[in-house]
Amino acid sequence: MPRYRLRVNGRDHEVEAESDMPLLWVLRDLLGLTGTRYGCGIGQCGSCTVHLDGMAVRSCLLPVAQTAGRQIVTIEGLASGEGLHPVQQAWLDAAVAQCGYCQSGMIMQAAAAWDAGQRTQQALEAALAGNLCRCGSHEQIREALRLLTEKPS
Numbered sequence: 001m002p003r004y005r006l007r008v009n010g011r012d013h014e015v016e017a018e019s020d021m022p023l024l025w026v027l028r029d030l031l032g033l034t035g036t037r038y039g040c041g042i043g044q045c046g047s048c049t050v051h052l053d054g055m056a057v058r059s060c061l062l063p064v065a066q067t068a069g070r071q072i073v074t075i076e077g078l079a080s081g082e083g084l085h086p087v088q089q090a091w092l093d094a095a096v097a098q099c100g101y102c103q104s105g106m107i108m109q110a111a112a113a114w115d116a117g118q119r120t121q122q123a124l125e126a127a128l129a130g131n132l133c134r135c136g137s138h139e140q141i142r143e144a145l146r147l148l149t150e151k152p153s
């Protein structure tokens with residue numbers, strides 16, 4: 001089986017996996033990073049969202065072979081030290097999570113947009129339009145985005 005060197009949350013890992021194994025399973029099953037969630041497995045829900053070279057991607061659709069040598073960030077690596085990412089802080093302040101299942105994907109999606117300079121409520125809502133929440137936390141997400149975008153940065 002091929003071996004791949006992956007850079008995840010600032011650390012190098014070597015994994016042995018079939019080239020078409022989705023990154024989601026590498027993260028969860030081989031590296032134990034279970035904060036990234038399996039929802040639909042077909043790119044439709046967003047619960048598996050991680051960052052690849054700063055872009056939000058759906059890890060259920062991304063073969064591990066395409067991620068070697070690139071910068072991967074998961075929810076476990078989003079905070080820097082003790083400091084939460086501004087999106088994480090807003091999520092806490094607005095008490096967004098219900099069951100929480102979809103929330104790591106929501107946060108990673110919003111954080112990629114935020115980091116890319118999309119800092120209006122409208123732009124962030126548009127970035128999150130394809131992320132699904134079966135608990136219906138969308139009103140609390142809107143509130144978190146309001147807190148985030150109204151805070152001086």
Ligand code: FES
Binds near residue numbers: 037040060
């Ligand atoms: S699990 Fe990847 S988009 Fe749903």
Ligand code: FES
Binds near residue numbers: 097101135
């Ligand atoms: S908080 Fe439960 S699925 Fe979104």
